[in-house]
Amino acid sequence: MITLKKNFFSALILLFLTIIICFFSAFEFLRMHENKKIYPSKGLSTQTKLSTYFKDLQNTPGDTDVYIFQGQKKGGNLLILGGTHPNEPASFITAVLLVENILVSQGKVVIIPRANSSGFTHSDSQEGNPQGFSLETTDGKRWFRYGSRLTNPIHQWPDPALYINPAGQRLSGTESRNLNRCYPGRIKGRLTEKIAYGIMELIKKEEIHLALDLHEAAPEYPVINAIVFHENSAELAALALMELQIEGFEFRLESSPPNLRGLSHREWGDYAKVRAILLETANASQGRFKGKPSASLIVNGKDKNYVKAAKLGRLFVPFDEKGIPLKLRVARHLAAINALVSGLKELAPSIVVELEKMPPPSLVKKEGIGCYLRAQK
Numbered sequence: 001m002i003t004l005k006k007n008f009f010s011a012l013i014l015l016f017l018t019i020i021i022c023f024f025s026a027f028e029f030l031r032m033h034e035n036k037k038i039y040p041s042k043g044l045s046t047q048t049k050l051s052t053y054f055k056d057l058q059n060t061p062g063d064t065d066v067y068i069f070q071g072q073k074k075g076g077n078l079l080i081l082g083g084t085h086p087n088e089p090a091s092f093i094t095a096v097l098l099v100e101n102i103l104v105s106q107g108k109v110v111i112i113p114r115a116n117s118s119g120f121t122h123s124d125s126q127e128g129n130p131q132g133f134s135l136e137t138t139d140g141k142r143w144f145r146y147g148s149r150l151t152n153p154i155h156q157w158p159d160p161a162l163y164i165n166p167a168g169q170r171l172s173g174t175e176s177r178n179l180n181r182c183y184p185g186r187i188k189g190r191l192t193e194k195i196a197y198g199i200m201e202l203i204k205k206e207e208i209h210l211a212l213d214l215h216e217a218a219p220e221y222p223v224i225n226a227i228v229f230h231e232n233s234a235e236l237a238a239l240a241l242m243e244l245q246i247e248g249f250e251f252r253l254e255s256s257p258p259n260l261r262g263l264s265h266r267e268w269g270d271y272a273k274v275r276a277i278l279l280e281t282a283n284a285s286q287g288r289f290k291g292k293p294s295a296s297l298i299v300n301g302k303d304k305n306y307v308k309a310a311k312l313g314r315l316f317v318p319f320d321e322k323g324i325p326l327k328l329r330v331a332r333h334l335a336a337i338n339a340l341v342s343g344l345k346e347l348a349p350s351i352v353v354e355l356e357k358m359p360p361p362s363l364v365k366k367e368g369i370g371c372y373l374r375a376q377k
């Protein structure tokens with residue numbers, strides 16, 4: 001009888017402990033679905049949602065914040081997309097930095113920091129990546145999510161065995177959750193195709209002249225530190241490249257291959273007739289050669305394996321003991337945006353965009369990102 005009682009109490013304690021563990025892990029899991037706050041600068045004119053442009057996205061995990069900065073003087077309209085791939089932090093952080101700092105005196109700037117917001121709610125499986133990373137600001141730490149390249153399978157499932165994207169390209173099934181393979185989107189498509197369709201609608205309704213998609217890639221990937229341009233933007237990309245070289249930022253030009261379909265730099269240009277450009281920087285935490293994944297690798301970008309790989313000539317970017325830190329990758333994106341905006345001024349004076357208070361790339365590279373951000377409240 002005593003043993004039976006003892007067993008009963010042990011089971012009760014175990015059950016209680018399980019409930020506590022489940023409660024805290026469920027809480028932690030749900031926290032991954034919360035978007036951390038962004039603090040727009042006083043230059044913000046309108047904050048809206050992608051569903052404003054495509055109603056089907058309303059109340060879905062594909063809806064996302066859209067920040068519009070309208071200048072006093074009429075000019076060109078610029079779209080900047082961050083977070084197409086939420087495991088490429090320089091893309092998202094550059095967009096946040098712009099939202100929190102810029103003023104626009106001429107033209108209009110539309111910024112979407114989390115283009116695939118669903119991808120920010122989970123991590124790539126079997127990668128061992130941390131859930132996020134923090135940056136030191138002048139008044140405390142600020143935490144950012146490190147997400148996945150793909151839409152969360154909770155939001156879009158199952159993957160087809162073979163995915164034929166809206167532009168007709170055959171791809172592996174998981175690519176149906178890759179926003180940058182789903183353009184120009186489908187009205188009645190899967191969630192990721194609907195996000196792509198919403199972005200196409202925004203480009204048309206906001207009458208965008210120049211659209212930039214910010215990315216990162218592994219240092220061993222051939223298209224890296226690159227400006228990938230639609231053929232309608234060849235001259236603009238070449239002008240920007242010259243300015244970047246003068247400023248000491250080495251980039252390479254890559255023309256968007258006409259047979260690589262479903263990507264922003266191809267379909268934005270083909271379907272919406274907008275000048276379409278994709279920018280790539282080198283992120284070691286995405287690479288296959290990396291050592292232990294960590295928040296420090298994301299922020300400081302130092303990795304011994306990559307130093308070795310560079311010495312063996314296996315990389316497409318220089319990589320030494322200093323690594324490729326996030327501040328440098330963000331500075332590269334900012335410098336490229338600056339160079340493209342000034343190139344546009346030269347080529348098409350009627351669609352000028354004048355940006356003020358943009359964090360200077362040379363200072364971001366030297367002093368870091370944190371001094372241009374507020375701490376999380």
Ligand SMILES: [Zn+2]
Pocket residue numbers: 084085088215216217
């Ligand atoms: Zn990417």
